[in-house]
Amino acid sequence: MADYDSARRGVLKGAAAATAFAAISKAAAQQRSDTDPRELNGQPVPEPPAERSAGPIRPGRGSMLSDKVAVVTGAARGIGRAIAVEMAANGADVVAIDIAGPVSTASNAVPATPEELDETVRQIRSYGRRGEAIKADVRDIAALRAAADAIEQTFGRIDIVVADAAIQRWVPLLEMQDADWRDVIDNNLNGTANTVRAFAPKMVARKKGRFILLSSMQGKHGTKDASSYSASKWGILGLMKSAAMELGEHNITVNALIPGLVDTALTRYEKRLSESIGETGRKDEQPSPQQAWDIRAPTVPLKVGWLQPDDISPAAVFLASDAANMVTGAEYEVTGGDSAKDI
Numbered sequence: 001m002a003d004y005d006s007a008r009r010g011v012l013k014g015a016a017a018a019t020a021f022a023a024i025s026k027a028a029a030q031q032r033s034d035t036d037p038r039e040l041n042g043q044p045v046p047e048p049p050a051e052r053s054a055g056p057i058r059p060g061r062g063s064m065l066s067d068k069v070a071v072v073t074g075a076a077r078g079i080g081r082a083i084a085v086e087m088a089a090n091g092a093d094v095v096a097i098d099i100a101g102p103v104s105t106a107s108n109a110v111p112a113t114p115e116e117l118d119e120t121v122r123q124i125r126s127y128g129r130r131g132e133a134i135k136a137d138v139r140d141i142a143a144l145r146a147a148a149d150a151i152e153q154t155f156g157r158i159d160i161v162v163a164d165a166a167i168q169r170w171v172p173l174l175e176m177q178d179a180d181w182r183d184v185i186d187n188n189l190n191g192t193a194n195t196v197r198a199f200a201p202k203m204v205a206r207k208k209g210r211f212i213l214l215s216s217m218q219g220k221h222g223t224k225d226a227s228s229y230s231a232s233k234w235g236i237l238g239l240m241k242s243a244a245m246e247l248g249e250h251n252i253t254v255n256a257l258i259p260g261l262v263d264t265a266l267t268r269y270e271k272r273l274s275e276s277i278g279e280t281g282r283k284d285e286q287p288s289p290q291q292a293w294d295i296r297a298p299t300v301p302l303k304v305g306w307l308q309p310d311d312i313s314p315a316a317v318f319l320a321s322d323a324a325n326m327v328t329g330a331e332y333e334v335t336g337g338d339s340a341k342d343i
């Protein structure tokens with residue numbers, strides 16, 4: 001564990017060094033690396049304007065978010081917190097939004113707390129960046145619009161919005177209460193659409209922006225006994241691709257981040273452990289966490305039982321960076337190799 005932690009700190013120190021290097025070498029790297037004359041039969045081949053290109057090669061450009069303003073929903077803990085903190089570690093000011101309390105009876109996870117949301121802000125600030133918390137429910141679009149206005153006033157602009165807030169429900173279709181379907185769709189799909197609809201006007205006005213929507217591998221295939229969660233995550237992919245088509249003309253990119261199984265409060269309970277090894281064909285009723293890891297890891301190409309939240313966040317940083325200027329309408333999977341089994 002110590003090696004693991006020091007390796008992660010090394011990555012973050014490396015990012016700081018890359019900032020300095022990027023500044024030093026900026027002048028030297030203003031030109032594209034190729035010397036292609038860009039013509040065909042004497043006729044010039046058009047090039048895109050600067051804002052419609054990832055631009056010339058620069059050290060660290062895929063991990064630098066210097067002075068950008070990011071908003072992350074579901075940021076009190078788990079993957080949302082990792083994304084918020086990793087963005088701060090790479091130069092962004094970050095507003096962390098979370099309900100920080102109970103969401104629905106149709107949630108298997110223990111509710112996040114205001115203390116966890118405060119801890120996210122503490123970690124953001126530990127990288128010398130501005131961090132603020134807003135306690136809000138993504139099902140309430142009026143609250144999100146008020147948050148967008150307040151953030152724009154305080155921070156001057158909004159460059160990046162990550163829609164991460166979600167709940168998960170494991171229950172067979174034949175045993176569902178109405179809330180098991182309705183609340184999961186309302187929270188995950190409608191809440192994500194609310195987030196896009198509330199913040200997009202701010203980006204349209206500035207002709208620049210980034211949306212990163214959290215889907216799931218369960219949004220790419222069916223999930224036995226978790227149909228409402230699976231449907232919500234498929235829906236997010238439809239929303240992402242449609243929004244990318246509509247918002248592209250405003251120079252706004254919209255992409256989906258697709259984690260594999262990650263150890264968070266969303267997944268750390270007995271039913272999820274038995275479901276995770278159920279995918280391997282084993283039917284052990286109540287495996288211990290170690291048994292679940294040992295059964296599942298050999299089936300994953302990179303031989304882990306599950307990933308960590310900060311395995312996911314670097315991909316979010318890339319998608320939010322200028323290096324990803326021309327990436328939109330895309331699904332970005334971080335799964336330890338489970339992706340290799342799906343189309």
Ligand SMILES: NC(=O)c1ccc[n+]([C@@H]2O[C@H](COP(=O)([O-])OP(=O)(O)OC[C@H]3O[C@@H](n4cnc5c(N)ncnc54)[C@H](O)[C@@H]3O)[C@@H](O)[C@H]2O)c1
Nearest residue numbers: 074076078079099112137138165166214216261262264266
């Ligand atoms: N953990 C995994 O294995 C996994 C895998 C694939 C995708 N995901 C997705 O990643 C995202 C983060 O998941 P996580 O594992 O970190 O979960 P988590 O439960 O640890 O964090 C989710 C956060 O969202 C907040 N939230 C939920 N509903 C909200 C609402 N209506 N308004 C405001 N905040 C709300 C919660 O309070 C919580 O802090 C989710 O979209 C999830 O579907 C997770």
